[in-house]
Amino acid sequence: xxxxxxxxxxxxxxxxxxxxxxxxxxxxxxxxxxxxxxxxxxxxxxxxxxxxxxxxxxxxxxxxxxxxxxxxxxxxxxxxxxxxxxxxxxxxxxxxxxxxxxxxxxxxxxxxxxxxxxxxxxxxxxxxxxxxxxxxxxxxxxxxxxxxxxxxxxxxxxxxxxxxxxxxxxxxxxxxxxxxxxxxxxxxxxxxxxxxxxxxxxxxxxxxxxxxxxxxxxxxxxxxxxxxxxxxxxxxxxxxxxxxxxxxxxxxxxxx
Amino acid sequence: xxxxxxxxxxxxxxxxxxxxxxxxxxxxxxxxxxxxxxxxxxxxxxxxxxxxxxxxxxxxxxxxxxxxxxxxxxxxxxxxxxxxxxxxxxxxxxxxxxxxxxxxxxxxxxxxxxxxxxxxxxxxxxxxxxxxxxxxxxxxxxxxxxxxxxxxxxxxxxxxxxxxxxxxxxxxxxxxxxxxxxxxxxxxxxxxxxxxxxxxxxxxxxxxxxxxxxxxxxxxxxxxxxxxxxxx
Numbered sequence: 001x002x003x004x005x006x007x008x009x010x011x012x013x014x015x016x017x018x019x020x021x022x023x024x025x026x027x028x029x030x031x032x033x034x035x036x037x038x039x040x041x042x043x044x045x046x047x048x049x050x051x052x053x054x055x056x057x058x059x060x061x062x063x064x065x066x067x068x069x070x071x072x073x074x075x076x077x078x079x080x081x082x083x084x085x086x087x088x089x090x091x092x093x094x095x096x097x098x099x100x101x102x103x104x105x106x107x108x109x110x111x112x113x114x115x116x117x118x119x120x121x122x123x124x125x126x127x128x129x130x131x132x133x134x135x136x137x138x139x140x141x142x143x144x145x146x147x148x149x150x151x152x153x154x155x156x157x158x159x160x161x162x163x164x165x166x167x168x169x170x171x172x173x174x175x176x177x178x179x180x181x182x183x184x185x186x187x188x189x190x191x192x193x194x195x196x197x198x199x200x201x202x203x204x205x206x207x208x209x210x211x212x213x214x215x216x217x218x219x220x221x222x223x224x225x226x227x228x229x230x231x232x233x234x235x236x237x238x239x240x241x242x243x244x245x246x247x248x249x250x251x252x253x254x255x256x
Numbered sequence: 257x258x259x260x261x262x263x264x265x266x267x268x269x270x271x272x273x274x275x276x277x278x279x280x281x282x283x284x285x286x287x288x289x290x291x292x293x294x295x296x297x298x299x300x301x302x303x304x305x306x307x308x309x310x311x312x313x314x315x316x317x318x319x320x321x322x323x324x325x326x327x328x329x330x331x332x333x334x335x336x337x338x339x340x341x342x343x344x345x346x347x348x349x350x351x352x353x354x355x356x357x358x359x360x361x362x363x364x365x366x367x368x369x370x371x372x373x374x375x376x377x378x379x380x381x382x383x384x385x386x387x388x389x390x391x392x393x394x395x396x397x398x399x400x401x402x403x404x405x406x407x408x409x410x411x412x413x414x415x416x417x418x419x420x421x422x423x424x425x426x427x428x429x430x431x432x433x434x435x436x437x438x439x440x441x442x443x444x445x446x447x448x449x450x451x452x453x454x455x456x457x458x459x460x461x462x463x464x465x466x467x468x469x470x471x472x473x474x475x476x477x478x479x480x481x482x483x484x485x486x487x488x
Binding site: 039053 | 272
C-alpha cells in the first residue's frame with residue numbers, strides 16, 4: 001500500500017514539475033495531449049449514440065416560451081455577391097442543390113421546398129458560448145428530401161455548403177459549411193427551415209434556408225444553405241474536419 | 257472559466273433573458289481608460305485588472321476572467337471545451353470510484369456520517385466554539401463540521417455539478433430533460449454549475465488553510481504515505 005502510494009506520488013510530482021517548468025499553454029498545444037482530449041470527445045459521442053435512442057425528440061415548448069430577443073450569431077449579413085444578387089431578387093432565383101452520392105440530384109426552388117412534407121416545432125437553441133433562446137421553426141423535413149434524391153448506399157454524411165464567407169482572410173476555406181451523419185439527417189426534427197416564428201427567415205437568421213438539427217449546439221445549424229452534398233467522407237473538403245468551426249478546433253459532434 | 261468567458265453572464269430559467277442577467281462581467285470606457293466591472297443583481301463593483309478588463313500593461317484586453325485563471329491562457333473556447341469535457345471524466349469516474357469504495361467498505365458511514373453523540377446540542381456548540389476560536393481537536397477522526405462539509409461536497413455539490421453539466425448538453429437534455437428541470441431550466445443549471453464550482457474552490461481553499469493551520473507536515477505524511485497519526 002505504502003509502496004504503491006509512493007510510486008503514485010512520484011509520478012504525480014513528476015507531472016507537477018513538468019507542468020511548472022513548461023507553460024500550461026505549451027502542454028495544451030502538444031499534439032499528444034490534444035489527441036488525448038480528442039479521445040474524450042469520441043468517447044462522449046459514442047456514449048450518446050449508444051445510450052440515447054436515435055429517435056428521441058428534443059423538448060418542444062409552447063408558443064408562450066418563444067424568446068422575444070433571439071441573437072443572430074456568425075454571419076448576419078453575407079456580402080458574397082452571389083448571395084447579394086439572390087437576396088435582391090427576393091430569392092426567386094434560389095435553387096437548393098442536392099447532389100453528391102445520390103441517385104437523382106435535385107435543384108429545388110422555394111416553392112418546391114415548401115411543397116414538401118413539413119414540420120413546425122418550438123425548440124431551444126443552445127449556443128456553444130452558453131446562452132439559449134427559443135423560437136418556432138418551420139421547414140421541410142430533411143428525410144423526405146433525401147428519399148426523393150435517393151441516397152446511394154455509400155453515402156454516410158451530408159455536407160451543407162453555405163453562401164456566406166465568415167472568415168474572408170482564409171479565402172475559399174473561410175466559407176461556412178457544416179456536416180452531419182445520417183442518424184441526425186433522418187431525425188424527425190431535422191429541418192430545412194424557411195420560417196422562424198411564422199415569418200420567412202430574415203437574412204440575419206439565415207434566409208432563405210437554414211438547417212435545424214436539434215440536439216446539437218448552434219454552430220451545427222448552418223445558415224444560408226446553397227447545396228447539400230452526400231459524401232462517404234469529408235476529409236477532402238476545406239480544412240477536412242467537417243465544418244467551419246470544426247476546422248478551428250470545435251467538436252464535430254456538437255451534442256454537448 | 258475559459259468557457260464562461262465566451263458569454264460572461266448568468267441567467268435563471270430555461271433561456272437567456274439578455275436584458276436581465278443576475279450576474280454579468282464586462283468592460284466599458286471610462287474617460288480615456290477602460291474599466292472592468294462585476295454586476296450582481298442590482299449592485300456593481302469596479303474590478304479593473306482582474307474581472308472584465310485585464311492583461312499586462314499596454315496589452316490589457318476585454319475578458320471576464322484574467323489569463324492566469326483560464327486554460328489555455330489565451331482566448332480559445334474550443335480548446336477550453338476540449339479540456340473541460342475531458343477533465344469531466346476524471347471528476348465523474350473519480351467520484352464514482354470514491355463512492356463505490358466508500359459505501360462498500362463502510363468508510364463513508366464510519367467517517368463522514370455524524371454520530372449520534374456529535375449531534376447532541378452541547379457537542380454541536382462545543383464543536384462550533386472550537387472552530388470559531390481555531391482551537392481544533394488534535395485527533396480522533398473527523399469532527400462534526402468536517403463531516404458535514406465533506407458529506408455536503410460528496411453527496412450534494414459534486415453530484416449537482418455533474419447533473420447540471422449534463423443538463424447543458426442538448427443531446428443529454430433531449431434524452432433526459434429532468435437534468436435541466438431539477439435546476440429550473442438550462443440557464444439555471446448553468447448558473448448552478450458556476451456557483452458549484454465556486455463552492456468547490458472555497459472548500460479546497462478552506463481545506464488547505466486548515467491544513468496549514470494544523471500541523472501541516474504531520475497531516476501531509478498521514479494523507480500521502482499512510483503513516484498512522486499518533487497523539488503527540
